[in-house]
Amino acid sequence: MSPELEALLEAMYNHQTAEPHEQERYGTVLERMIEEALLRRPGLSRRQLVDALRPRYVAMLRARRKPPTLPSRA
């Protein structure tokens, strides 16, 4: 995976898991990275880019899923 894509997915994850007082800061970082990505392909919209991130973002969520906190039954 390219470092730019990895950083963008990380920024999206950070924004989607941010506490209220971190929302603006992480949102600003995400928007900057999205703007940089959009420059790579003229004509591409923010909406199209975020939609296209879905498979990679879902894979990231799956990989970062926390293990169950309840102990398994004996």
Added chain:
Amino acid sequence: MSTLANCVDIVAMSDEALPVPLLPELADFWQSELMESLRLTVEAWSACVARVTQWEQEHLVDAPTPDDLKAHRKAVDRMILFGRLVSLSTSHKDFPDRRLAGMVRATLQAYEDKLLLWHDNTRTEAEREALIREVFSES
């Protein structure tokens, strides 16, 4: 009957009567009351972004059911509606708390992104993957 009199009557009718000051402090008092109430509500609404993301990790990442997707869509739509209503106030040039306004703006964007990440079905997975590979020069 004046608006001010109505305002004071409402306070007198409430269960816990507030010590409402008279002019000239009246407007400052109500602004302070409203801002504190709004801040607490917005922070609770904003905190739900992370909670919804946790729910997504538990219910949507592996073959989500139609019911789970429907419940998610309904919840996110309502959170977006709340954010858009609140942002009518917080985006006003005279809104006194820029930090809160920024929280509303960023949180609303996070909820709107959830719709794109989970509910926009105009492209296939293969088309999404092809676009990402093109934008990020992945072979």
